Amino acid sequence: MKWKWQYLEEKFIQFLMLISFGLILASLLAILFTILSKGLPSLTWAMVSQTPKGGFYLGKEGGILNAIIGSLYLALGGTLIALLFAFPLALLLNVYLSKTVWADWVRFSLDILWGIPSIVYGAFGFTIMIFLGWRASLLGGILTLALLEFPIMTRAMDEVIRRVPPDLSRAAYALGSTDLETAFFVVTRQILPGVATAVLLAFGRGIGDAASVLFTAGYTDRIPDSLFSPAASLPLAVFFQLGTPFPEVQQRAYSAALILTVIVLGVSLLSRWLSHFLDRYSIQ
Amino acid sequence: MSEISPHIETQNLCAYYGSTQALEDVSIIIPRNQITMIIGPSGCGKTTLLKCLNRFIELEENARVEGKVLIDGENIYSPYVEVTEVRKKSGLLAQRPYPLPMSIFDNVAYGMRIHRLRPRHEIEQAVRHYLQVAGLWEEVKDRLHAPASQLSIGQQQRLCLARGLAVQPEIILGDEPTSALDPISARHIEKRLVELKERYTIVLVSHILRQARRLADYVIFMYMGKVIEAGIAQQVLSAPQHEKTQAYISGEF
Numbered sequence: 001m002k003w004k005w006q007y008l009e010e011k012f013i014q015f016l017m018l019i020s021f022g023l024i025l026a027s028l029l030a031i032l033f034t035i036l037s038k039g040l041p042s043l044t045w046a047m048v049s050q051t052p053k054g055g056f057y058l059g060k061e062g063g064i065l066n067a068i069i070g071s072l073y074l075a076l077g078g079t080l081i082a083l084l085f086a087f088p089l090a091l092l093l094n095v096y097l098s099k100t101v102w103a104d105w106v107r108f109s110l111d112i113l114w115g116i117p118s119i120v121y122g123a124f125g126f127t128i129m130i131f132l133g134w135r136a137s138l139l140g141g142i143l144t145l146a147l148l149e150f151p152i153m154t155r156a157m158d159e160v161i162r163r164v165p166p167d168l169s170r171a172a173y174a175l176g177s178t179d180l181e182t183a184f185f186v187v188t189r190q191i192l193p194g195v196a197t198a199v200l201l202a203f204g205r206g207i208g209d210a211a212s213v214l215f216t217a218g219y220t221d222r223i224p225d226s227l228f229s230p231a232a233s234l235p236l237a238v239f240f241q242l243g244t245p246f247p248e249v250q251q252r253a254y255s256a257a258l259i260l261t262v263i264v265l266g267v268s269l270l271s272r273w274l275s276h277f278l279d280r281y282s283i284q
Numbered sequence: 285m286s287e288i289s290p291h292i293e294t295q296n297l298c299a300y301y302g303s304t305q306a307l308e309d310v311s312i313i314i315p316r317n318q319i320t321m322i323i324g325p326s327g328c329g330k331t332t333l334l335k336c337l338n339r340f341i342e343l344e345e346n347a348r349v350e351g352k353v354l355i356d357g358e359n360i361y362s363p364y365v366e367v368t369e370v371r372k373k374s375g376l377l378a379q380r381p382y383p384l385p386m387s388i389f390d391n392v393a394y395g396m397r398i399h400r401l402r403p404r405h406e407i408e409q410a411v412r413h414y415l416q417v418a419g420l421w422e423e424v425k426d427r428l429h430a431p432a433s434q435l436s437i438g439q440q441q442r443l444c445l446a447r448g449l450a451v452q453p454e455i456i457l458g459d460e461p462t463s464a465l466d467p468i469s470a471r472h473i474e475k476r477l478v479e480l481k482e483r484y485t486i487v488l489v490s491h492i493l494r495q496a497r498r499l500a501d502y503v504i505f506m507y508m509g510k511v512i513e514a515g516i517a518q519q520v521l522s523a524p525q526h527e528k529t530q531a532y533i534s535g536e537f
Contacts, residue, residue: 099345165382167378167380167382168382168384168385170340170343170378170382171376171378171382171383171384171444172384172394173340173343173371174338174340174371174374174375174376174378174448175371175372175394175395175398175447175448175451176368176369176370176371176372176395176398176399176451177368177398178368181398185394185398186384186385189384189385189386190385280431280433281385281386281387281431281432281433282385282433283382283383283384283385283432283433284433
């Protein structure tokens with residue numbers, strides 16, 4: 001009987017979906033469990049409030065405040081600079097270039113940039129810095145992260161703008177708006193929730209990246225006091241501490257990972273809340 | 285029969301989408317302060333004609349226009365005319381209302397702000413005025429700063445009317461503005477339009493003959509991109525001259 005087959009098919013596919021859902025959930029829980037169980041014991045107040053003291057990497061006193069602050073500086077700076085370029089480009093793509101081949105080429109280039117491994121960005125940034133005679137510095141790291149985040153942010157915004165109903169821009173044109181007024185007052189307002197998500201997505205990617213800041217921002221035990229001093233970062237704090245032969249230092253690596261995860265989690269929650277809040281005004 | 289005073293006039297207007305011709309040699313007049321309805325079967329070019337009147341046709345891909353559209357004697361396709369000025373002269377009601385992604389108040393204030401039509405302190409008063417004219421004030425006066433997307437679709441269409449009137453147009457264009465609405469909201473819009481014709485020239489596209497009988501003062505019947513018959517509504521609708529019009533009005537297609 002035919003309906004029985006359809007019923008089985010339906011159940012089978014549902015079963016597959018449940019499995020994928022279960023796998024994703026299980027991986028997330030496994031990761032959280034690992035960093036919580038290994039990181040929590042050594043997550044002390046000193047970890048988040050002190051910079052490394054002498055002998056920190058041998059298991060002595062100190063914390064990773066340098067990496068926390070460094071990571072925040074790097075990711076905030078990189079995100080801000082990427083935003084300065086990504087947002088205008090995304091608008092340009094959809095308002096002025098929308099019907100030209102240029103738009104396709106730009107999107108294609110951005111997709112390639114998105115796919116480039118971050119170590120390549122790091123090496124590229126490093127080459128430029130050598131050419132300019134800079135040493136590893138906060139600014140170098142920020143600029144490299146901006147490069148890394150820029151294609152992600154632009155494409156995420158681009159997809160959001162592309163989903164703006166064409167009739168919405170027309171409503172603005174019908175009132176005698178210029179392209180610029182339509183872009184800034186109407187399209188921007190409509191896509192604000194999506195822009196917030198794109199920015200925070202790129203921020204999350206930036207703050208978690210180790211390879212691009214390895215050469216460019218360097219690593220230091222001090223909190224950077226100028227754009228030209230080197231800056232530590234959480235991913236590298238994890239990397240260096242895991243690389244030591246001392247179990248207590250390795251355990252601190254997990255608490256650094258825990259701090260990084262909490263920051264990223266906080267950013268994701270913030271982005272959900274923000275886009276939900278901003279979404280009230282958008283036209284569905 | 286009173287003398288017809290034309291507000292809009294088209295001269296040998298042709299429109300093309302790529303290589304397909306959508307309008308063929310359309311020369312019509314649209315009388316001032318009356319409701320003109322463009323009727324005809326689907327795909328006959330009604331909407332295209334309407335889009336030519338506020339240069340919306342330029343937003344379509346590969347669209348091309350020949351001929352002239354004169355509003356108050358001025359060709360709106362002349363290179364010396366600013367497209368935003370043309371569009372400001374007419375309020376548009378689309379098939380499906382699209383409020384702007386902002387509050388009810390800001391929707392109406394938007395046009396006044398971008399065109400700097402009024403000093404800041406007068407905007408509040410003006411918003412109230414246009415919402416009253418559109419018959420929406422009573423329903424929204426307590427939630428002016430709520431998102432416009434929360435309104436029902438019928439209220440949204442009246443908001444779009446208020447928003448369009450706020451840029452002080454002379455003309456109201458409607459592309460089947462009641463087709464997405466429930467019957468009561470549709471009546472509401474129709475009633476407003478009848479009130480507004482004292483001050484505005486109104487051009488509506490419709491495929492509902494009964495609506496044309498209810499509202500139209502002047503009728504343009506189109507078929508396959510051509511204007512077959514145009515004239516005073518009563519004459520065209522009750523005693524059409526052309527056989528195509530007769531066939532359409534008796535419901536043959």
